[in-house]
Amino acid sequence: MRLLPWRSRTARIQVATPGRQYRCARGRFLNLRRKRLCQAGHEGVTTLRTGAAKSIGFEVDNLSSPPGAPHRDTPWNKMRLPAISGVIDRRILANYRIDPACMAAALPPPFRPQTVNGYAIGGICLIRLKRVRPKLFPVPWGIGSENAAHRIAVQWESNGQSMHGVYIPRRDTNSILNSFAGGRIFPGIHHHAKFTVVECGDRYSVAMASDDGGAKVHVSGSVVPAISDSSVFDSLESASAFFEQGALGYSDTLTGGKFDGLELRCRNWHVESLNVDRIQSSYFEDRSRFPSGSVEFDCALLMRDIAHEWHGRPDLCCSLENGSNR
Known part of the structure; x- marks a missing residue:
């Protein structure tokens, strides 16, 4: 039965x-x-x-929905926590400019690349969270964790409207709780990983290696006043505005064509520029996904001490029968 x-x-x-x-x-x-x-x-x-x-x-x-439509709640799927609050102790956004055709080929439907000056934008979010707890808990403490997310700026259609946000093919964390709850209670599957972090003043080095060998990341650099002249963004302010509007993220799940939704709300959005002297990503350096010359490092941004909230959003579903670009 x-x-x-x-x-x-x-x-x-x-x-x-x-x-x-x-x-x-x-x-x-x-x-x-x-x-x-x-x-x-x-x-x-x-x-x-x-x-x-x-x-x-x-x-x-899981119940089926029309392509691009939010997924309706089901008994399992929606053991979702209420709004979660905490502090972003440190967040590095290391970004690549990518050939849009190559990026489109790596995206599942219904997503398509969001472009800036002719380039798709993908990257790595390396975020350390502190005092994370349900918003309704009036206590000054909570849990902390180091986390990494590979993310791509995307657009999609839903109910006749063009939406934008980020597609997250992979999440990693050093928290056993997050790796267990991810995909069950907290949106998005979280793979357990080891993080090596060195911070001294305005200099940062964050390395991550997943337990399953599926992802490796290393970013190091120092805070500088302005964004690089070679970036597709013409100023730090324009880069900040672009990433601020990408607050809604959809993560891969074990069910094909279904994506867990999560929205980040920052109470005091502020970014700084990070001059990177080393960057490594097994995802963006995968030549089977991105041929040589199709992806280049663009810029990195830093956020510190940001009060924030996480809000679960309806799942997004797309019928794979409509054809996949993956």
Whole structure:
């Protein structure tokens, strides 16, 4: 017996032999006829509300949505925490300018590259969080963690409107709690990783290597007054404005065509320029994804001591039958 996708708030159960008893996830026996999951002697598919399915221990498959539409809540999928608040102790945004065609080929639908002066923009976010806790908890403490996210500035269509934000193909963290909760309670799968951080005044060095060997990152540099002249952004202010509007992020999940949504709200947005003397990213240096000459380092930004909140957003779903650019 298994659950099949069905409309919002209902689930279909495939019944092998109606009328007999089955042991569910909670170890409770179900009499299908007594529970009215199907009529006696009827073999095939029946429906029940997803709340009832969850109450008797079934896992409900993710429900399908139109391409580009927010994913409706399901019993599993929406064990989401309320708004989370904390402090961004340090955030480095190391950015690449990328050939738009190559970037488009690496993106899953419904995303397409958002461009600046003819280039797609991708990068790495290296963020240390402090005092992270549910917003409604009136306490001065919370948890802290080092985290890394590979991110690409994207656009997509939803309900006839053009949206913009970031697509996040991978997240890494040094927090065991985050790696367990990611994709279950906190949006986005988080891979566990080791971080090596050296900070001295205005100089920063952050290296990350994931436990599964899937990602390596190293960024080091010093704070400088202005952005590099070679950047696609004409000023630090224009770079700041571009990344501030990319607050809505969608992360890969284990379900193809489904993306977890998360929005960052900063109470006091402020960035500085970081002059980078070393940058390494196994993702952006992957020549099977980005051929030689298709990606170059552009600029890096630094944020410090930023009060912020994380807000979960409806999942985004896209039918892979429409064709994938991946």
